[in-house]
Amino acid sequence: MIEVLAPGPYATVQDLGRPGYAHLGVPRSGAADAAGLRLANRLVGNPEGSAGLELTFGGARLRFLSGAWIAVTGAACPLTVVSGTGAHGMAVPFWLPPGAELRVGAPAAGLRTYVAVRGGIDVEPVLGSRSTDSLSGLGPEPLRAGTRLPVGATGALAPIRADHASAGALPPPVLRVLAGPRDDWFAPGALAGLCARPYEVTQDSNRVGVRLRGTALEWARRGELPSEGVVTGAIQVPPSGQPIVFLADHPPTGGYPVIGVVLDADLPVAAQARPGDALTFRLVRR
Structure with a gap:
């Protein structure tokens, strides 16, 4: 379980969206930077389409009530772990012990940062997706202080590998x-x-x-x-x-x-x- 202490300017749950409903007037939605979410999920052994968090201009504070492996990708932000130990940084998997708090600063460049947790964010899907759609209102509400997010099971997931290519610098505009x-x-x-x-x-x-x-x-x-x-x-x-x-x-x-x-x-x-x-x-x- 993840408790949102502060969501930052705008934060949502996103996966790769809900394709196939345009004829019904339903947008696809999903992560704005899908490559960033895919990488974060690979780093923690999730399927690439698992739901994670999309942070807009950082600023989030998240408490992990249970221990979890996480990875942070996309726009690079300063990361601070309170009550945790060990190394942590962008585009690498790291462990957060029970009760640890992750603080995400503002990015120096770029806009959207992705947080993947091993097991994925396990909110109720709507039309096959856990994505928040800001246009239609489908999916979970944008995150706010006090939101609690369940995490999915990890037993059947692939082992964590830390040898994925780093996200590196943002590409030219x-x-x-x-x-x-x-x-x-x-x-x-x-x-x-x-x-x-x-x-x-x-x-x-x-x-x-x-x-x-x-x-x-x-x-x-x-x-x-x-x-x-x-x-x-x-x-x-x-x-x-x-x-x-x-x-x-x-x-x-x-x-x-x-x-x-x-x-x-x-x-x-x-x-x-x-x-x-x-x-x-x-x-x-x-």
Whole structure:
């Protein structure tokens, strides 16, 4: 059992989401930086899709009422263990004895940090997932002081291995983009304009999408685009011309044109972008 003493600015339970329900209007959700959660789970011997904690800008304090192996990945934060012994750090498994408290500081770079516990967070699944969905409200509520989280059984898990590659430094803030499907809705040169200079991440960004400020992308058409399916990584452009990169909690459909889609491999870069950061787009060909 884990007791949340302080959740930090925003903390949720996340796994790899609930795919297959977009036709019902249900977002996939799941970890915004799925690679970070997968690594944390591997480090403690969990299946990669096990539920862990997603911390936004650190600041959490967690008490482990039972002893547990944990791993912390994603945006690197200072880690302090109260009433514990032994080494601890980012991207390595370490043991917390019963009653130990983990304090997670604020990251110097990046935004989202993942805490995996051996056995996984064992809250009740909704539509096959334990993820908190900030858009639809499905799944467990965001963490608050006093929340208690059960931990799953560990008997059938693989042994812990500490030889996984370290997460290392955050990748460069470059997002590779495939054009379309609605790039024909934009004025000539809009795609070149998207990639010409960096965009600034605004404070309105969240798990739904990264909202950007920079070169306005002008529509060539007027009128309404019928709502159509959109995917994670879609770059939707409202009439303001300021692009939005959709993240894990994006709606299943959208009514603004999508000028391009960020490659899956670069979604962790978008997920780790914090307000004030600069992001650059680079067009790639199929």
